[in-house]
Structure formats: C-alpha cells, structure tokens
Amino acid sequence: MGPGFRRGDSEGDAGSTSMTDTRSRRLRTLADLIRADALASQEEVTERLRSFGFDVTQATVSRDLDQIGAIKVKRGGVLSYALPDQIGAADWGTDRLQRILAEWVTGMEVAGQLIVIKTPPGSAHLVASAIDQAAMPEIAGTVSGDDTMFVCCRDQVNAHAILTRFKRMMGQKVSYA
Incomplete structure (x- = not known):
C-alpha cells in the first residue's frame, strides 16, 4: 500500500x-x-x-x-x-467550466452587459463558481441565486462574445442572427 x-x-x-x-x-x-x-x-x-x-x-x-x-x-x-x-491552472479552469456548463446549464441569454444563465434548482452556484475559477478577463464577476445566475461582463460586446464561447463549450450551434 x-x-x-x-x-x-x-x-x-x-x-x-x-x-x-x-x-x-x-x-x-x-x-x-x-x-x-x-x-x-x-x-x-x-x-x-x-x-x-x-x-x-x-x-x-x-x-x-x-x-x-x-x-x-x-x-x-x-x-x-x-x-x-x-494540469495547468488555465486548462483546469477551462476543462472544469466546460464540463459544468454542459451538465448544469439549461438556458442562457444576453441582457445588456449581463449573461443570464438558468440551471436546475440549487445549481446556479456551481456554474458561478466554475466561471469565477476560469478567471476570464472579460468577466467582472458573477452573482448566483438558486436556479439563476448573472455573469457581469465588462461591456456588451464582451457579453455576446462570452455567450458565444459558452455555447461552443457546451457543443451548441452558434447563430449570428
């Protein structure tokens, strides 16, 4: 042993x-x-x-x-x-974020500089923590409730770019309509 x-x-x-x-x-x-x-x-x-x-x-x-x-x-x-x-700290944060987004996110949308993320009840804090640990410079911070969380981006352009990145991490098709 x-x-x-x-x-x-x-x-x-x-x-x-x-x-x-x-x-x-x-x-x-x-x-x-x-x-x-x-x-x-x-x-x-x-x-x-x-x-x-x-x-x-x-x-x-x-x-x-x-x-x-x-x-x-x-x-x-x-x-x-x-x-x-x-593994490298950056890789760990990104890999963990990808896994958690795919497993726990049920919906996302941009609202100004915010990204509103929906999760099953009791899960929003898991997603917020993973986003915080990924340490993305475009993100100022996160706030989570029970089944909804907000990602505060530094500006509206970053909000749309981060939403696109999150969708790609989840394997979702990204449309530019």
Whole structure:
C-alpha cells in the first residue's frame, strides 16, 4: 500500500475515529489514487476506494470528486480523472467550466452587459463558481441565486462574445442572427 492508504476505513466506523477524520482520510486516498492511476469512471473510483476498506456509494464518490476538484481530461488518448495540480491552472479552469456548463446549464441569454444563465434548482452556484475559477478577463464577476445566475461582463460586446464561447463549450450551434 502507498502513502495515505489504510485498510479498514469506512464512512460508518464506530471506532475511535470521527466521521470527519474518516472523510479526510478518504479524500486523501482518493487524491492519491487519481495521481497514481488513470481512473475513468465513478464506478471504478468506487471499487478502488472499497478495496481500501472505505464503505462508499457512487453518490459519495461524486461529492468527493467535486470536493477535491477532480475533472475528466484526455491524457494519452484516455479520458480519466485528474487533479488541478496535474494540469495547468488555465486548462483546469477551462476543462472544469466546460464540463459544468454542459451538465448544469439549461438556458442562457444576453441582457445588456449581463449573461443570464438558468440551471436546475440549487445549481446556479456551481456554474458561478466554475466561471469565477476560469478567471476570464472579460468577466467582472458573477452573482448566483438558486436556479439563476448573472455573469457581469465588462461591456456588451464582451457579453455576446462570452455567450458565444459558452455555447461552443457546451457543443451548441452558434447563430449570428
């Protein structure tokens, strides 16, 4: 076993360790696993954590992957999870933003210097955080509510350019009508 790995850890241990300690160990182990191997799916991550004695569900793994900032990237032709320190900061922000836009955005439109973005209930903050972390100079900032967020662009031209970029990141056709 490598550093940070300890068999017998689980979410529900009633021993001397608290759930917080167990979660911290699980997150460290998860990060070590991602650095050591090309893990391509949440199912694979779940199986690997279970092999180290962690009693986890796929939902727990999904939350843990988000917590440590893991994203899927293509390395050597293989799509697998990577941590921010494994790829360039700019690439990490852009890859994460692309994934989150594709998964969580249900609609977008320009309103003056703002881009109004709609998401499922409870998800606007995820999109706002990803946009903030992408550190785009054309964007002054974001404000999020429950299912709607605003992207404040530095001017109206930038708002249209950013909307086009976001749509392309999501794989949507861009029309110039």
